[in-house]
Amino acid sequence: MDSDAMRVDGNAVSGILGEVFFQEMTAARIACGGCGKVEAVGAEHVYTQAPGIVMRCCHCDSVLLVVAHTEQTYRIGLGKARWLELAEER
């Protein structure tokens, strides 16, 4: 299967992102340092077949974030995400 067909989106990883960030993340906004575009996390491209999840910019394909979960830790790989904007506590 080619990589396009392997793609899902940020909606598919709302559970694990919630584990890491302690809140709903698909509506959070993320800015790509590769092309400058800002999108909702839910709209970004996600690949879940790697060990861990890889989030790529839906415009320029830059790797934004990598999240790997082992038994003891979550490691957040910082890619080209320039900033991430989360809602304040409601």
Place this chain on the structure above:
Amino acid sequence: MARAAVRGRLSWVLGEVVELIDETSRVRTIVLDVPDWPGHRAGQHVDVRLTAEDGYQAQRSYSIASAPEDERLSLTVEGIPDGEVSSYLVGELRVGDMLELRGPVGGYFVWDVQMGGPLLLIGGGSGVVPLMSMLRHHQASAAMLGARLLYSSRSWDDVIYRDELERVTSSTNGPEVVHTLTRSQPPGWTGYTRRVDSQMLAETAWPASSMPSAFICGPTPFVESVAAALVILGYPPASVKTERFGPTGG
């Protein structure tokens, strides 16, 4: 951090299976009674976790099919051949079983009646599930907004929620439902028989000038081609929300 953890961390809860509905030969709706369910928004998911006797765990995310107004939580699951979670849910699960779940999750691919419309829902195969939650929410709230569903299935027998869709479209202020059947059609079928394309969207989608809210869910290539076509029809990209299945990992 303790406070944040209490606030934001979702915990796994148990729901009891109270009804199983075979929607098609491969698709089943699981109706659950979940004590203290916090409620959900149309379009959200839950994560379902199965634990084997040896402790091995597998989890998958499934869209919620029920409306926020419904008393019980329902999930509709397509059985994927060799899918380690879905084949259990569709084939083995029985009424009275307990299912471990976590949610609701998701805040992007959601629609509340307050968000307005008209509503344009475009689904491919079991991508109709979160859209059905939105349609049910639309019906339950008696919204005076138009709602249209364009729904692509392989055949008439593969149409999930077929009877309910027939029923609601004939009701007053009911949504409009347009089917396309891409592989085989029943005798006398006069509807669409091809994959969703720009011509079909031009014929069925609300004009962009009416400022619709569009939601597309299905396999990745379906979602991406439909979203691109809507943007060409003049829909602002921010008004088109997408949810991709990708390769259904089962």
